[in-house]
Amino acid sequence: MIEVRNLVKQYGDHYAVDDISFTIEKGRIYGFLGPNGAGKTTTMNIMTGYIGLTSGQVIVNGHDIQEEPYEAKSCIGYLPEHPPVYGDMTPLEYVTFAAELKNIPADEREESIKKAMELTKIVDVQDRLIKNLSKGYRQRVGFAQAILGFPEVIILDEPTVGLDPRQIHEMRELIRSLGKDHTVILSSHILSEVQDVCDHIIIIHKGKLIAQGTPEELENQMRGAAMELTLKADDPEKVGAMLSAIPGAKNVTCHPAKNGEVMAELEPEDKNSDLREAVFNACAAAGCPLLMMKPSSISLESVFLELIADTGAEAQVKAEAESESQEEKDGDAQPEAPETDEKGGDE
Template sequence: MIDVQHLTKRYGRVTAVDDVSFRVEKGEILGFLGPNGAGKTTTMRVLTGYMPPTEGRALVAGHDILEAPLEAKRRTGYLPETPPLYPEMTVRDYLMFVATINGLASAERRRRVETAMERTRVADMASRHCGKLSKGYRQRVGLAQAILHNPDVLILDEPTAGLDPKQIHETRDLIKSLGGDHTVILSTHILPEVAQTCSRVVIINKGRVVAIDTPENLTARLRGAETMFVQVDSAGADATPVIAAVPGVTGVTIAARRDEQASYEVASERGHDIRRQLAAAIVTQGWGLLELRPLRMSLEEIFLQLTTEENAGGAEVPRA
């Protein structure tokens, strides 16, 4: 549905996007992840035809954004970083206007506007002026504007920015329900959002793609080794040698110590489940096993690792 090939965008001497390539299939929800200034917005702006790429090309819904911009734009819905609202227009008038310039026939416009307002839950504000709306409503009117003409491709630049938790939840559900029929690209720097809504993630840093994968694979791939979190009541004794003696364990560090108890982080070889032996070893010492759970590297850590280190994806487990 979306095919980006060697896309480069320079502003003068500054390279905002550097040789970015990726594909998004129909019905996928692709998360665009990266720190501020990584080139997310620029990439989206190129895809929506707001600005042309310096090099490379982008196909949206089968149309080259430079050669057939009108065709591509007709099949795209776009929510920019700041919702593009006219403050002096009412929500309904505004949506009617957008419906018209999207080329919807007049018979269809009213129905589509009502549907979009229903879906984004802004119907109760239909006759309010856009300039008088709260941040959350603005964002949702912006979203209504993007889905109005039922586009094949939706490009959403931080769709949940400025919403309260309930609205964030509703918006995510809406986006998830849009996937399937629509192809969605959304950018965010809220990591759980990606894990919850996206089927694939593109992590971008300094204009370059550093990783493309599903959230699960990304988590798994970067977890070079398994780590366990163990809390032991050892009556003050150091449990490190006992734990280190368990087969498969490659490293033990003390995470915290309080009174008689201590917690350890235990690294082991990948694909080697050490939980049973570890539990047995501790219990046979007569100590209390208070907690034993695998430590997963969160997307957050993966993100930090990928965007701060040069050689991302190494085998070692980064510890904060």
């Protein structure tokens, strides 16, 4: 459906997008996840043909966005970060203008305008000037423009920013229903949203693609093979010694819990080995009934934080070094990198 190959966007010495490649397949909902300033919007702007690229290739439905922009853009509906609405028009006029611009045939025009406006629930306000509408409604008018004519790919840049909780819920429902027979790409820095709506997640940080996969895959990737146990025993130290004695186990930690139970964690030395049986047998031999055994869970949130912390730490060190050398030159210079990094860390 969409293929992005070695995409690079350079502004002076700054790489907004640094060698990103991925493939978008039909009929799925993709989520671009990343802290503010990660390069999500830039990537989307390039994919939709709004800005040019430094090097690389974007192919939409077999059409290169640079060489055959007309064909490529015809397959895409795009809602940018700020809804591109004209304040001096009413929603109905605006959506009609969008339909004319998209070259929707005259006999289908009225029908598709009606559909888009009903889906986004802007029929009630269709005759008011857009500049008098609230942010939520404006966002919906922008959304109506993007889904108008139901293009094969719908790209949404932070579609829920500035909406109230009820509107966010409605927006997610709408995206989910669109995802049934369209390809939807949305960007967000809100993890729960992406986790909630998307089938496939692409994590971008500092212009680089650092991980991609389904939410489960991402969790598995980070999980490793650590286990959590609960045993019935009085002495945590004895349990610790018993578990450490199991061949292939390492990093054993034990701490007492209520009602004469002990909670323990251990990791296998070899990630692929299965220690469950050995653990069971050891506990049985020691006379400590095993109450619970499960792989330690890791949420997508910690995956995300860990991933951006890894690359973030490197970049931070580099940025600090740069800023120090800059400060020597002139005190006024404000390096960009640490600022975006702090923002990223907060989220």
